[in-house]
Amino acid sequence: MMIDPNDISFHTGAPAGVDRVNMGVPSLKGRNLRISLKQWRMFHAVIDSDGFFGAADSLNVTQSTVSHAVAKLQDQLGVPLLVLNGRKAKITDEGRILLERSRLLVRHAIELEKLAENLRQGWGSEIRLASAPIFPAELLPLALRKFSLSLPKVKLRVRQATHEQAKSALHNNTVDLAITTQMTEGFVGNELIKVEHVAVAHPASVLFALKRDITSDELRSQCQVVISDIDDYVATEASYRLSLFTQVWNVSSLDLAFRVLRQGIGYAWLPRHEVQQALNENQVRILPVVGGSTYTTTLYLLHARSVAPDTVTGKFAERLQTCSRCYQENTRAPARAELMPDPACCDDVEQH
Known part of the structure; x- marks a missing residue:
């Protein structure tokens, strides 16, 4: 049976005299949980x-239903969340404080339901990862495969994201x-890997x-x-690596970048691990640039x-740190014919 988050209730207030910071969250044993997620x-x-009209439309309920739920919520909390200004509803200072905490509460309830669904389907925990587009994608399945030897039912969900999106x-x-x-x-984080970029063009x-x-x-x-959404090159110091030109061709993927370069048009700074095969096959060549044909970008692994x-x-x-380090x-080895991870490289750290 699926959990209906609207049926889960809680009480936001703390009993008088309880210091949540110094004494921790008090036990909920014997308490009446009155406020539902539906109200939040x-x-x-x-x-x-x-406003109430837009809220009713987005939730596919009547406006009176929304008004009643919010009014009851305010009564139960004992603090005003909204004040009416004509037909507009303006959030109060108290409402603003409770807004983000309550959003987190609803998100956690949804995640709990998703976890239950994963367990029902035979999966375990889900790891959600936002990854910079320049990170060597082959490292993720390698790390997961090694990691799954001890935890075989972990689900990995990956999406590409720029720094601001992440x-x-x-x-x-x-x-x-x-x-x-x-x-x-x-946020806690560590250096994960350095990605080398090279200036390339068609021969x-x-x-x-x-x-x-x-x-x-x-x-x-x-x-x-x-390549659009790859934002690391703007952090480099050399001006010729920056997007400050009158002639810039923005493309959405590495594949499209190669198609443009194969026509003999322009040049690009691209991750070496993405272009190494094309370099080996002489589809592109490294440009001899004054000041250097390469630069590196440091990627970090941040924890929620x-x-x-x-x-x-x-x-x-x-495990991902170990695979990336290996x-x-x-890739620092003299021979660069292949830049593929060694499947054995993650074995030097004891499986937990």
Whole structure:
């Protein structure tokens, strides 16, 4: 049987004289849990829909149903959440304080239901990961495969995200781990891997016809192919690596970037692990750039506030760190014919 989050209730108040910070959350034994998640969801809808009418429409209920639920919520709490200004409902200071906490409550209830569904289907915990597009994607299934030897029913859900998207997801508690190009204040994290980028172009590019090192001014005269949503290159110091050109061709994927380059158009700064095969097959070549043809971007693994080292997510993060470290060491080897992770490289850390 599925859990209906609307049937779950709780009481927000703390008994007089109880200090939650110093004494912890008091026991709920014997307490009457009076406020339902349905009431909180209607309160959220009023805020998100800018009024009772919009809330009723979004929830597919009558306006009087929403008004009654919010009025009852305020009575039970004993504090005003909203004040009416004509037909507009304005949130109070008390309402603002309770808004984010109650959103977190509803999210946790939904996650609890999803966990129950995973268990019903034979799965265990779900790990939600936001990953920078430049992270070597082959490391994720490798880390999960090694990790699953001890916990075979873990489910991994991955989505690509820029730093700002990952930061927002961490704050909203919609991911457990984030691989991103910057540390984020308020979240624990560690350096995960350094990604090398190379300046590449088609072998028939006019830039190679110069037969010498290419200056930044000469690069500016050419079209730069940029993959949208890859935001790491803007952090580099050299101006010719920045998106400051009159000729910029934005594409949505690495595949499209290759298609443009194969036509002999422009150049691009791309992760070496993504272009190594094309380099081996002479589909693209590394440009001899004054000041260097490569640069590196550091990626960090950030933990959501709820992730502890002894949890499933914490242990997976440890395994991912190990695989990434081994991959990094392999890519430093002189021979770069293949940049594929060694399946045995994750075996040097004891399985938990």
